[in-house]
Amino acid sequence: MTKDYNEIADRVVSGADLLAQAAPDAMKGFSALGRATYHDGALPAKVKELMALAIGIADRCDGCVGYHARAAFRRGATREEVAETIAVAVQMGGGPSMVYGGEALRAYDTFANGKGSGKA
Numbered sequence: 001m002t003k004d005y006n007e008i009a010d011r012v013v014s015g016a017d018l019l020a021q022a023a024p025d026a027m028k029g030f031s032a033l034g035r036a037t038y039h040d041g042a043l044p045a046k047v048k049e050l051m052a053l054a055i056g057i058a059d060r061c062d063g064c065v066g067y068h069a070r071a072a073f074r075r076g077a078t079r080e081e082v083a084e085t086i087a088v089a090v091q092m093g094g095g096p097s098m099v100y101g102g103e104a105l106r107a108y109d110t111f112a113n114g115k116g117s118g119k120a
Contacts (some may be wrong), residue, residue: 005107006115008066010093015063030066038071057089058117065100074079103110 003111020027049072055065072082086101093100 003066003103004108005066005069005110008062008107009070012063012067012120044075045079046072046077049075050077050081053082053104054085054089054092057086057097058093059098060100062103064106069104070111073108073111077108079105079112081106083086097105 016027016030020031038048043051049068053065053068054071056068069082072085076083082105086104088100089104090101
């Protein structure tokens with residue numbers, strides 16, 4: 001079954017919007033944490049997105065994989081960097097991470113090949 005990574009990533013954003021309406025204070029805090037995290041610092045923002053992608057793979061989270069594959073692409077991650085990130089996730093998470101690693105590479109390829117919406 002082919003997954004629509006644009007839809008998956010967009011659903012993450014729309015789900016966050018729904019939660020922001022339902023629990024605005026909590027989501028303001030979550031959004032502030034994201035803004036404080038995903039910027040260039042001691043680690044470049046791209047590396048942080050690759051770390052998030054690896055965690056999404058290890059946790060087997062479709063939304064995390066779609067969202068962070070798109071964000072990593074937008075931050076300039078190459079396919080080779082994504083592949084090495086996936087390798088680390090697989091080494092840490094075994095077979096289930098290997099399955100999601102393949103999905104993560106498909107998601108990245110969706111955005112890198114111009115088939116993605118490009119919104120993060």
